[in-house]
Amino acid sequence: MIENIDLSLVDWSRAQFALTAAYHWIFVPLTLGLSFMLAFMETIYVKTGNPEWKRITKFWMTLFGINFAIGVATGIILEFEFGANWSNYSWFVGDIFGAPLAIEGIFAFFMESTFIAMMFFGWNKLSRKTHLISTWLVAFGANLSALWILVANAWMQYPAGMHFNPDTARNEMTNFWDVLFSPMAIHKFLHTITSGFVLAAIFVIGVSAWFLLKKREQVFSRRSMSVAAVFGLLTSIFLVVTGDFSSRTIARYQPMKFAATEALHTGTSNAGWTVFGIPSQTEETSMKIEIPGLLSFMTYYDRDAYVTGINDILEGNAAQGVMSAAEKIKRGKEARQVLKDYKDAKKNNDEPAEKRLRAKFDDPVFQEEYFKYFGYGFLNNPQSLVPNVPLTFWSFRVMVGLGFYFVVLFVVVLWLVFKDRLGKRRWLLWLMLLSIPLPYLAGQAGWVVAEVGRQPWAIQDYLPTAAAVSQIDAGAVQITFWLFAAIFTTLLIAEISIMLRQIKQGPKEI
Amino acid sequence: MFPVCYFNNVCTFERNKFFMNSHILYRVFKFYVDGFRSMTVGKTLWMIIGIKLFIMFVVLKLFFFPDFLKSNFDNDSERSEYVIEQLTK
Numbered sequence: 062m063i064e065n066i067d068l069s070l071v072d073w074s075r076a077q078f079a080l081t082a083a084y085h086w087i088f089v090p091l092t093l094g095l096s097f098m099l100a101f102m103e104t105i106y107v108k109t110g111n112p113e114w115k116r117i118t119k120f121w122m123t124l125f126g127i128n129f130a131i132g133v134a135t136g137i138i139l140e141f142e143f144g145a146n147w148s149n150y151s152w153f154v155g156d157i158f159g160a161p162l163a164i165e166g167i168f169a170f171f172m173e174s175t176f177i178a179m180m181f182f183g184w185n186k187l188s189r190k191t192h193l194i195s196t197w198l199v200a201f202g203a204n205l206s207a208l209w210i211l212v213a214n215a216w217m218q219y220p221a222g223m224h225f226n227p228d229t230a231r232n233e234m235t236n237f238w239d240v241l242f243s244p245m246a247i248h249k250f251l252h253t254i255t256s257g258f259v260l261a262a263i264f265v266i267g268v269s270a271w272f273l274l275k276k277r278e279q280v281f282s283r284r285s286m287s288v289a290a291v292f293g294l295l296t297s298i299f300l301v302v303t304g305d306f307s308s309r310t311i312a313r314y315q316p317m318k319f320a321a322t323e324a325l326h327t328g329t330s331n332a333g334w335t336v337f338g339i340p341s342q343t344e345e346t347s348m349k350i351e352i353p354g355l356l357s358f359m360t361y362y363d364r365d366a367y368v369t370g371i372n373d374i375l376e377g378n379a380a381q382g383v384m385s386a387a388e389k390i391k392r393g394k395e396a397r398q399v400l401k402d403y404k405d406a407k408k409n410n411d412e413p414a415e416k417r418l419r420a421k422f423d424d425p426v427f428q429e430e431y432f433k434y435f436g437y438g439f440l441n442n443p444q445s446l447v448p449n450v451p452l453t454f455w456s457f458r459v460m461v462g463l464g465f466y467f468v469v470l471f472v473v474v475l476w477l478v479f480k481d482r483l484g485k486r487r488w489l490l491w492l493m494l495l496s497i498p499l500p501y502l503a504g505q506a507g508w509v510v511a512e513v514g515r516q517p518w519a520i521q522d523y524l525p526t527a528a529a530v531s532q533i534d535a536g537a538v539q540i541t542f543w544l545f546a547a548i549f550t551t552l553l554i555a556e557i558s559i560m561l562r563q564i565k566q567g568p569k570e571i
Numbered sequence: 572m573f574p575v576c577y578f579n580n581v582c583t584f585e586r587n588k589f590f591m592n593s594h595i596l597y598r599v600f601k602f603y604v605d606g607f608r609s610m611t612v613g614k615t616l617w618m619i620i621g622i623k624l625f626i627m628f629v630v631l632k633l634f635f636f637p638d639f640l641k642s643n644f645d646n647d648s649e650r651s652e653y654v655i656e657q658l659t660k
Contacts, residue, residue, distance in 0.1 A: 182606025
């Protein structure tokens with residue numbers, strides 16, 4: 062089948078989805094993080110009764126509102142794309158995706174229509190405590206809303222809690238909790254929302270630094286920075302911890318992605334972690350600077366542990382219990398053949414064959430030995446299992462490097478705030494201001510690792526992207542790609558210009 | 572409190588639930604109306620949201636993103652058959 066697929070269709074469909082998701086992710090993390098910072102700032106206001114904190118909260122709330130308004134519903138386009146460009150995938154996924162997305166829709170609807178309105182309109186109409194509760198509920202609602210979409214994404218990386226129905230060609234959810242609490246879902250959710258918290262903290266610090274550079278709003282800026290630095294430091298440490306958990310989960314369930322992030326072609330014991338090197342798609346990394354044993358230790362808490370390489374996965378490694386790609390492809394083709402035979406038996410009204418073949422899909426041995434590799438049956442060349450190694454390698458290092466930079470930045474800001482030396486080091490204020498784009502870059506790099514690193518799969522091991530696309534004209538996808546690029550760029554320009562105008566105006570007097 | 576008479580001609584004063592519910596709805600309605608009226612930057616944002624939703628749901632959804640399986644097949648059975656065909660060919 063893969064040979065018959067128009068690769069330009071797959072590439073344009075992927076590019077369009079990546080573009081939409083990347084733009085969507087520009088708006089989302091600030092909403093996730095800033096909502097909690099508003100809640101903390103307003104809590105201080107309610108506790109202290111100091112109107113300056115109300116002023117601080119209201120200013121950041123305005124910026125939150127701008128970001129929320131521009132970003133709202135940009136994710137819906139992804140759902141349009143599922144139906145139009147990825148119809149095989151959408152059908153195959155069945156109700157697995159439907160349930161989390163429906164819950165996400167309900168959460169988003171109630172949160173947006175109720176608590177956000179109470180938060181924005183209720184300053185002079187609700188009691189302080191009721192208003193504060195609304196603000197907290199907006200924060201929890203926004204982050205819970207993100208939970209469901211991330212659960213859906215995690216299922217694509219680690220399909221669990223489902224059973225394939227050969228009559229409908231759809232996966233049916235057998236255990237909601239397996240989907241919700243899969244190790245991939247938990248770590249993805251925690252790591253992703255925490256990245257939003259860090260981004261928001263740097264945003265607040267950067268904007269406050271601008272006020273200090275302009276010698277405006279001294280008290281406002283220092284107080285905003287103190288909240289952001291504490292929040293940012295705690296969440297950035299948590300971000301590193303959740304990143305570590307995520308990494309080990311990937312090593313276990315997506316070993317090819319893990320090997321690609323390390324550009325590890327040949328598996329080894331006592332594997333070193335590459336700090337710097339020139340990775341290659343097919344060869345070992347050159348000009349490598351590595352810390353011996355660190356990769357094995359970080360992955361398995363054991364310096365002598367064996368870390369699987371790309372070649373182990375392609376060629377197999379019996380000693381380490383790794384099945385070869387050729388064997389998986391063979392088993393996948395058999396699983397596809399059973400599905401085809403079942404379809405033909407139904408068509409020819411061959412009841413005994415139909416009954417026999419149908420029973421295979423309920424047989425745990427067939428599920429475990431063959432259907433588990435269903436997606437491999439679409440592939441002919443084991444090399445197609447290898448994602449873009451240099452891109453995955455570098456994206457991972459950009460993300461991790463920036464993650465550690467953020468921890469240091471928050472420590473520095475916190476130290477300057479407590480020592481009351483913020484205004485004395487202008488270059489540090491400039492550094493804070495210029496750091497605003499960095500968490501956005503880190504977030505995008507993280508998604509590149511997650512999504513490029515798991516290619517060729519749309520659903521890990523079950524459905525490759527080439528088999529997931531709709532049979533539509535690649536030209537139509539190309540047109541909508543450029544249309545989206547124009548729409549989202551316009552929205553981004555609108556957001557930045559409205560936000561800059563509000564920032565220049567500064568917080569209003571109460 | 573409002574007078575309420577039952578079938579046995581016993582009349583009492585009770586809270587009128589309908590009135591009260593209407594009153595709450597009115598207050599909620601007024602809460603939103605006042606909120607929208609007092610917006611400053613929000614008006615621009617609502618305009619952007621309106622244009623954006625129009626482009627997404629009317630222009631993009633209708634003209635560029637018809638659901639492939641829904642628009643090409645009449646029922647789920649046909650859709651299943653098509654996808655199985657795609658997965659096994």
